[in-house]
Amino acid sequence: MKKFENDLYKLINEKYLGEEQEQKITKEERSSFLEAVSNFHKLGEMVYSNAKLQEVTKTLQSVMEQAEKVTMQESEHWFDNMTVSRHMKQMNEAMKVFEKTAGEMNGLQQRLESAYEDMGSVLNRYYKINEALSEDQYTAGVDDGDASDGI
Numbered sequence: 001m002k003k004f005e006n007d008l009y010k011l012i013n014e015k016y017l018g019e020e021q022e023q024k025i026t027k028e029e030r031s032s033f034l035e036a037v038s039n040f041h042k043l044g045e046m047v048y049s050n051a052k053l054q055e056v057t058k059t060l061q062s063v064m065e066q067a068e069k070v071t072m073q074e075s076e077h078w079f080d081n082m083t084v085s086r087h088m089k090q091m092n093e094a095m096k097v098f099e100k101t102a103g104e105m106n107g108l109q110q111r112l113e114s115a116y117e118d119m120g121s122v123l124n125r126y127y128k129i130n131e132a133l134s135e136d137q138y139t140a141g142v143d144d145g146d147a148s149d150g151i
Contacts (some may be wrong), residue, residue, distance in 0.1 A: 040120060040129045047116045053109070057102040064095045 025033070068088045075084045123129060 034127070037123055037127045037129060040123060044116060044120070047112060053102050053105055057099055060098065061095060064091060067091070 068091070071084055071088060072081070075081050120129060
């Protein structure tokens with residue numbers, strides 16, 4: 001019964017009170033983390049690269065409108081007009097889907113950018129973003145066998 005009580009106590013501490021033993025990170029893991037933090041700005045370039053989607057949508061809309069006008073004017077035969085008209089309708093339906101999806105993506109893009117900026121501001125409180133940290137600037141929690149390396 002005593003073993004059961006100890007196991008139960010350990011389970012309660014780990015799962016509900018959050019009192020589990022944290023494993024220290026290795027030097028390799030720490031170096032990898034610091035490199036990722038120092039390159040955080042590069043990730044931002046990728047996050048913000050989709051911001052011009054509304055411009056692309058407007059340009060495509062203009063191209064589609066012009067394509068319909070020019071194509072309809074250039075088709076001479078009644079049969080060709082019917083086929084061309086059907087194709088133009090299909091193209092316009094695809095453009096509507098594109099516009100709707102681009103609008104949805106714009107909202108998601110704004111949420112994505114906001115989340116990225118929130119993560120960056122928290123990271124920037126503790127680490128230098130855009131610069132790699134030197135080895136002795138941060139050593140807390142690193143398992144290198146020397147306990148005197150703290151902050």
